[in-house]
Amino acid sequence: MSDDIESQGWTRAPAGPTAGTGARREPHHFRRLFAMWFVVSLAGDLVWWFVVGPHVPPGTMTTQARGAQFDFNVLFLASWVVVSGVCIYLGYAFYQWRASRGGPDPVGGPAASSNVRVQTIWITTTTLIVIAAFIFGTVQLILPQGAGGGEGPDPIWKPTSDKVLPIQVIAQQWKFTYRYPTFGGMETSTLVIPADTWIAFHVTSIDVIHDFWAYQLGVKADANPDVDDVAYVHTSGQLGSFTVRCDELCGIWHGAMFDYGKVVTKTQFMAWGSRTERANADNTKYLPPFAWTYVPTANTTTGVTADTSGQAPYSRIEKYGATPAKKTVTSPKTTSSTFTTT
Amino acid sequence: MTVDVAEPEAAHAGAVPPPGRAATGRPAWLGQHLGTAVLAGVGGYAFGHYLGNLIASGYVRVVTAAWNDVAIVLGLLFGILGWLAGIGAFNYALAKLAGREPVHADDPPNWTKYFRYSVEHKTVGMQYLIMVLIFFFTAGLLAMGIRTELLSPTTHIYGPGTYIEIVGEHGTMMMMMASSLVVGPLGNWLVPIMIGSRRMAFPRVEASSFWCFSAGYIVILSALALGGFPTGWTGYAPLQNQGSAGMDSYLLGFGIVGAGMILAGFNIFATIVAYRAPGLTWGRLPVFVWGMVTTSFLLTLATPTLVVAIYFGILDRTAFTELYVNAHGGSSYLWENLFWFFGHPEVYIMALPGFGIVAEIIPVFTGKPLFAYRIAAAGMVGVGLLSFFVWQHHLFMSGINPDMRPLFMLTTELISIPTGFVYLVGLGTLYKAKIRFEPPMLFCLAMYFNFLIGGITGVFQSDVPVDVTVHGSFFVLAHFHYTILGGLVFAFFGGVYYWTPKLTGRTLNRKLSIWHFWTMFIFFNLTFFPMFLIGLFDQPRRVFEYASDLTTLNDFASVSAFCLGASFIIFIVNFVWSIWIDPKRAPANPWGSKGLEWQTPTPVPPYNFERIPVVYADPYHYGEADAPPVADLEPANLAFASAASNGHRAAPVVADAD
Numbered sequence A: 001m002s003d004d005i006e007s008q009g010w011t012r013a014p015a016g017p018t019a020g021t022g023a024r025r026e027p028h029h030f031r032r033l034f035a036m037w038f039v040v041s042l043a044g045d046l047v048w049w050f051v052v053g054p055h056v057p058p059g060t061m062t063t064q065a066r067g068a069q070f071d072f073n074v075l076f077l078a079s080w081v082v083v084s085g086v087c088i089y090l091g092y093a094f095y096q097w098r099a100s101r102g103g104p105d106p107v108g109g110p111a112a113s114s115n116v117r118v119q120t121i122w123i124t125t126t127t128l129i130v131i132a133a134f135i136f137g138t139v140q141l142i143l144p145q146g147a148g149g150g151e152g153p154d155p156i157w158k159p160t161s162d163k164v165l166p167i168q169v170i171a172q173q174w175k176f177t178y179r180y181p182t183f184g185g186m187e188t189s190t191l192v193i194p195a196d197t198w199i200a201f202h203v204t205s206i207d208v209i210h211d212f213w214a215y216q217l218g219v220k221a222d223a224n225p226d227v228d229d230v231a232y233v234h235t236s237g238q239l240g241s242f243t244v245r246c247d248e249l250c251g252i253w254h255g256a257m258f259d260y261g262k263v264v265t266k267t268q269f270m271a272w273g274s275r276t277e278r279a280n281a282d283n284t285k286y287l288p289p290f291a292w293t294y295v296p297t298a299n300t301t302t303g304v305t306a307d308t309s310g311q312a313p314y315s316r317i318e319k320y321g322a323t324p325a326k327k328t329v330t331s332p333k334t335t336s337s338t339f340t341t342t
Numbered sequence B: 001m002t003v004d005v006a007e008p009e010a011a012h013a014g015a016v017p018p019p020g021r022a023a024t025g026r027p028a029w030l031g032q033h034l035g036t037a038v039l040a041g042v043g044g045y046a047f048g049h050y051l052g053n054l055i056a057s058g059y060v061r062v063v064t065a066a067w068n069d070v071a072i073v074l075g076l077l078f079g080i081l082g083w084l085a086g087i088g089a090f091n092y093a094l095a096k097l098a099g100r101e102p103v104h105a106d107d108p109p110n111w112t113k114y115f116r117y118s119v120e121h122k123t124v125g126m127q128y129l130i131m132v133l134i135f136f137f138t139a140g141l142l143a144m145g146i147r148t149e150l151l152s153p154t155t156h157i158y159g160p161g162t163y164i165e166i167v168g169e170h171g172t173m174m175m176m177m178a179s180s181l182v183v184g185p186l187g188n189w190l191v192p193i194m195i196g197s198r199r200m201a202f203p204r205v206e207a208s209s210f211w212c213f214s215a216g217y218i219v220i221l222s223a224l225a226l227g228g229f230p231t232g233w234t235g236y237a238p239l240q241n242q243g244s245a246g247m248d249s250y251l252l253g254f255g256i257v258g259a260g261m262i263l264a265g266f267n268i269f270a271t272i273v274a275y276r277a278p279g280l281t282w283g284r285l286p287v288f289v290w291g292m293v294t295t296s297f298l299l300t301l302a303t304p305t306l307v308v309a310i311y312f313g314i315l316d317r318t319a320f321t322e323l324y325v326n327a328h329g330g331s332s333y334l335w336e337n338l339f340w341f342f343g344h345p346e347v348y349i350m351a352l353p354g355f356g357i358v359a360e361i362i363p364v365f366t367g368k369p370l371f372a373y374r375i376a377a378a379g380m381v382g383v384g385l386l387s388f389f390v391w392q393h394h395l396f397m398s399g400i401n402p403d404m405r406p407l408f409m410l411t412t413e414l415i416s417i418p419t420g421f422v423y424l425v426g427l428g429t430l431y432k433a434k435i436r437f438e439p440p441m442l443f444c445l446a447m448y449f450n451f452l453i454g455g456i457t458g459v460f461q462s463d464v465p466v467d468v469t470v471h472g473s474f475f476v477l478a479h480f481h482y483t484i485l486g487g488l489v490f491a492f493f494g495g496v497y498y499w500t501p502k503l504t505g506r507t508l509n510r511k512l513s514i515w516h517f518w519t520m521f522i523f524f525n526l527t528f529f530p531m532f533l534i535g536l537f538d539q540p541r542r543v544f545e546y547a548s549d550l551t552t553l554n555d556f557a558s559v560s561a562f563c564l565g566a567s568f569i570i571f572i573v574n575f576v577w578s579i580w581i582d583p584k585r586a587p588a589n590p591w592g593s594k595g596l597e598w599q600t601p602t603p604v605p606p607y608n609f610e611r612i613p614v615v616y617a618d619p620y621h622y623g624e625a626d627a628p629p630v631a632d633l634e635p636a637n638l639a640f641a642s643a644a645s646n647g648h649r650a651a652p653v654v655a656d657a658d
């Protein structure tokens, strides 16, 4: 009787089979549990993967969004296996071993107090799952160049493409402004980006901490004053609008700090860019020169803006700010003017 | 009521205070009590405010501000000092300083002891119990306010300023409450009894921890009168520097509660290390005490970081040090790092006590020994240690050094291994058990379900690509409500139902207890599960307005939240009815527990034990016909006691069968 536990075998998800031979007159708990768990976890995973998974946020508007969706779905599959295992075990235990059922009194002693095999399997399995989750997460972080998260002023995962469109996101209480250094340093209140393009969002703030969350793009980067927080995305061919929200509490109108952006074709984007640059030129000249962080007081009455006439709209070499401006602006980033090729 | 007891010579060095002499023959309302504390607190505030205006008038941070932060900060500071002085927290130290012998008074034998500076751990435990419930229900009402506002995306009940005040108050009060929820009431009340000690290591430290904690309640509520604070419970700077006078209440309130947390943790840690009865080896320690010792470790070592962060915040707001302002040599990341360096151990300060409670209670209602005792202890120690190495996972999107991201992803996921131990222990104990679904057991089993959801969604957030979507959204909000409310608070109520017969000698109504359980469990899940979806559908936390297509989900969560709130009315009615209005005497050991605390008489006399008991075994030898007694409460002589503690008597310790 004392070796009952071992001979019965044990299970909880996600441990593998540990069945022994059944004892007399006792139902074979392990086989029952395993069967239920196998069916429920497999059915749930299949439904999730094929029915729900493709619709999981943030969708597939960028490579990074697609990666986040993939990660979510993979984690869901694994989690469902664990959750269904634990819940099935709990439900089974409540039914099978409830006192009101009048079963035999439990047997204590060393055999009921520990079981080296079960403990070893449990610890090994959870450790393997954790290591797998870590490797998976790291690969999924590095492969899509930082997975759309803000990498700070010195990004380590960068696109290798030669055509990166830089856009500065300036957060303030309680709105976002977007600045396009390669279009004369113009500022707009709508974010328009081209499809099929690497985009570098340079997120900064002029007051408190905000967070630039382009939901469908799978981008999230905190906006700290005097900090250039860079996040990269690669837009897919998918066109349409996306939501931008502030995702860090920034005061009373935090919830109202949102707007909508648009992904358009490259041709449409170039047309929109040069049109807006021309239309805004009168205002742009009163803006402070482009710099990696944005300090409103750097504005001058004369107005000097970056001369980007010779500048390609897409470039790996991010060199837009007028040189004097960089000196007037405090930036924690000293090596930001050039990205070295890897 | 005092009991004249013989002190065993060698068991504990360090004298128990001499059996009390009633302070004097004065009437109770003279002396020092809650009333004098309030008076001195108000006086202290007035004095500090006056002083602040005197030394810093015209020296205001915001030129147009109608208040002077120096005056507010000094007012609150002197208010807190006045409160502590008024209750008598400094009497002992001041008497020693003056070279006089301090007067020690035992608790008066009536209810007035609960309104005094008591150094009796059971009195402090009860004071804490009432105070955490006051915290919990106040902050719970504020949560009802939040859910009411979120019934509609654009129609408003209050202005955005009031809303953010309510959100901040709710979060901060709940965090203050949750960090002391179990350690305060159950830890202080039970730990000395469970370890066979007649006292706490530092009774005055313990008492002062409570009076700091209760001062925090008043100070954090004062924010409402001072315009609130706009930052939520996380207090991020530089928004913090922008906040109006209510921000000072946040800083001082959290600071004084933090001081109380350090003191409480320090005392309990030292007590468990130094005051265990003979024979109570680490391998026989009740798992609840393992939960307390690990929690105290975190309280003592993590909270100082919070206090430092708060100190910097106060300096920024009063002396213009600009420690959190990037442009002037400070850093907005400094608060984030300091806060979360405290904040993540804090998360486990709010989980470990729950683990301890469920592991303590489940064996009693299964009639089986605790499965894998060593794994349970190792799990709690592992969680406690790892919790210091995960804080940057709150900052994955913040722009701090991205090199750190994989490391913090790893440490965060690693912590699910020791957390999983708690599941192994629980599920293993249920195997072939005889489960009695009594109210305490129901809450503990529900904790296993809720914390499973809460823990697994935590793994999602540790994965950086997924965190890009869920960070800062309602998904995170749902996650931590599942771990704190679903985990800790469920376990706490399990503990309350389990130990109330011991604490009060009264029986709670079983039917009402079960009603409380089912309403709380169902509406908790109906409230917070939809919030995972709300978050995935891009609703950020702490918003005043939200997308109209999320109205249905938000309304569903709100209505469920109101029902969840109502479920606590059942608890209050049950508690008040069963303890004060129609008290029914509880049996000495209603659940058939083997725990040492149930072997003592009810009510437990002052100084708990006539003689220091000698412990023979862990209290989980259920289902054994010839189980050894857990302890000898009347050890015949000390030679025998020391023999037992050296293991000369058969005293099975839980060992891995191999």
Ligand SMILES: [Cu+2]
Pocket: A171, A172, A173, A174, A209, A210, A211, A246, A247, A248, A249, A250, A254, A257
């Ligand atoms: Cu914002």
